[in-house]
Structures are given as structure tokens and as C-alpha cells.
Amino acid sequence: MLQEQTIQQDVSTKENHDPVISVRHLYKSFGSNEVLKDFNLEVYKGENVVVLGKSGSGKSVLIKCIIGLLEQDAGEITVLNDDVISLNSKELDVLRAKVGFLFQSNALYDSMTVRENLEFPLRRHWIKLTAAETNDKVMDVLTNVGLAHTVDMMPSELSGGMRKRIALARTLILDPEIMLYDEPTTGLDPITAKEISELMLEMGEKYNTSAIIISHDMNCIRMTADRIVMLIDGKCYVQGTYRELEQNNDPQVKHFFEQWQSKQ
Numbered sequence: 101m102l103q104e105q106t107i108q109q110d111v112s113t114k115e116n117h118d119p120v121i122s123v124r125h126l127y128k129s130f131g132s133n134e135v136l137k138d139f140n141l142e143v144y145k146g147e148n149v150v151v152l153g154k155s156g157s158g159k160s161v162l163i164k165c166i167i168g169l170l171e172q173d174a175g176e177i178t179v180l181n182d183d184v185i186s187l188n189s190k191e192l193d194v195l196r197a198k199v200g201f202l203f204q205s206n207a208l209y210d211s212m213t214v215r216e217n218l219e220f221p222l223r224r225h226w227i228k229l230t231a232a233e234t235n236d237k238v239m240d241v242l243t244n245v246g247l248a249h250t251v252d253m254m255p256s257e258l259s260g261g262m263r264k265r266i267a268l269a270r271t272l273i274l275d276p277e278i279m280l281y282d283e284p285t286t287g288l289d290p291i292t293a294k295e296i297s298e299l300m301l302e303m304g305e306k307y308n309t310s311a312i313i314i315s316h317d318m319n320c321i322r323m324t325a326d327r328i329v330m331l332i333d334g335k336c337y338v339q340g341t342y343r344e345l346e347q348n349n350d351p352q353v354k355h356f357f358e359q360w361q362s363k364q
């Protein structure tokens with residue numbers, strides 16, 4: 101009995117500590133442009149990790165490697181225990197249904213209503229539901245992002261913040277385990293940006309997701325990051341909480357925070 105309990109404890113401890121995303125010794129170049137050079141990152145269940153780095157440092161390349169849109173030159177990427185590079189296109193599709201990707205552009209279809217935009221990923225991933233079940237799912241996720249009343253509207257009738265919420269709802273409708281956010285607040289005014297950051301946190305708890313967030317918006321970073329990873333010269337240069345990095349005396353880290361504070 102005691103042995104069984106010990107084994108069960110070991111399993112649950114391992115589950116809590118196994119990363120949902122693991123990137124090890126990642127290398128990616130384009131010709132002579134060495135973008136990622138021995139980059140390492142682990143994201144754990146329920147964690148929000150911000151990847152911070154200057155423009156062109158390789159943040160988007162990293163995200164694209166994680167979801168198999170780009171193939172790495174060397175290194176290992178494991179997402180929800182799948183070795184991404186070894187997946188065929190069907191298996192990648194299955195994995196991508198569990199990994200929500202919120203594009204900077206929102207990528208909503210302008211010719212479709214909000215309802216049709218939200219139904220699209222269900223059809224795309226062959227999720228078989230009755231009309232009533234589909235409607236329930238659409239209304240449920242729209243209610244969660246506070247926009248149930250927009251169901252029959254066109255994206256062009258919505259504000260930038262509302263479109264961002266709809267794009268988030270469209271990702272959440274598949275009940276993802278992981279969210280990848282690419283500049284979620286870029287182009288929004290500060291108040292709307294704050295609302296979107298709050299919504300990201302709220303939805304993360306509601307849907308029990310882990311997330312990688314790429315952002316230059318220090319308010320969003322401060323609000324959402326459990327941990328920040330600084331990508332400099334293709335590597336994870338330093339990582340820590342917002343407070344830890346804010347107090348870090350390394351010149352490159354200090355430079356980042358000083359630049360931001362000077363813009364306030």
C-alpha cells in the first residue's frame with residue numbers, strides 16, 4: 101500500500117514538473133544569418149512565459165519552429181510530449197489543434213460573420229458537432245470574451261480591441277492546452293491593451309492553458325509574465341520574473357528596462 105502511494109506521488113510530481121514545451125539546443129539559420137544559436141527553453145503547465153528580445157532577434161522564428169512551420173537545423177523541440185520534427189502533416193494538424201496561435205494580425209476572415217469565423221476552426225479540424233452543440237460552443241466562447249452580442253456582425257463592424265477578442269475566442273474554441281501570443285497588444289490604445297492583457301490572464305485560468313507570449317509592451321509583460329526569457333544573440337541570455345530582471349545589473353538587461361522607462 102505504502103509502495104503504491106509512493107508510486108502515485110511520484111507520478112503526480114512528475115506530471116506537475118514535466119514541461120509542456122521543451123526546446124533544447126535549438127539552432128536555426130537562414131544562409132549566413134544565424135538566428136537561433138543553442139537556444140533553450142522550457143514551459144511548464146499553467147505558466148505564462150514571455151520571450152523578450154529586440155526586433156529581428158528571432159522570436160517569431162522560435163514560435164514557428166515550435167509549431168512546425170519552420171524546421172530547425174539542429175536541436176530538439178518537444179510539445180505536449182511530441183517531438184515536433186518527427187510528426188507527419190496529419191500528426192502536426194492534431195498537435196496544432198491543441199496549440200492556439202493568436203497572430204498579431206488577428207487573421208479573421210473579413211467576408212465571414214463572427215459566428216462563421218468561430219465555426220471555421222471546428223470544421224478545419226473535423227470536429228463533429230450537431231448544429232446545437234456548435235451554437236453552444238460559439239456562444240460560450242463569445243460570452244467568455246464578453247462579446248456574445250457580436251455573433252452576427254462582420255469583423256469590419258468591430259473595433260481593434262473587439263477583433264482581438266474575437267481572434268482569441270476563435271483560438272479558444274478548440275480548448276487549446278497551449279497558447280502562443282504574437283504581439284497581442286500591438287496597435288491597441290493603452291486602455292484596450294490593458295483589457296486584452298487582463299483577458300489573456302483570465303482566459304488562461306479558465307481554459308487552464310500554458311502560454312508563450314511575444315511582446316514589446318512592457319505593461320502587458322509585467323501583467324502576464326510568470327517568467328521572462330531574454331533572447332539575445334540567439335540564446336536565452338537571462339531569465340527570471342519581471343521584478344528579478346528589473347533589478348538585474350547586467351548592462352544589456354538594464355538597457356532594455358531603461359529604454360522602456362524612458363518612454364513612460
Ligand SMILES: Nc1ncnc2c1ncn2[C@@H]1O[C@H](COP(=O)(O)OP(=O)(O)OP(=O)(O)O)[C@@H](O)[C@H]1O
Nearest residue numbers: 130133135153154155156157158159160161162314
Ligand atoms: N523565412 C525566412 N527566410 C529568411 N530569413 C528569415 C525568415 N524568417 C525570419 N528570417 C530572419 O530571421 C531573423 C529573425 O526574424 P524574426 O521574425 O524571428 O524576428 P523577431 O524577433 O520576431 O522580430 P520582430 O520583433 O520585429 O517581430 C531576421 O533577421 C529575419 O530576417
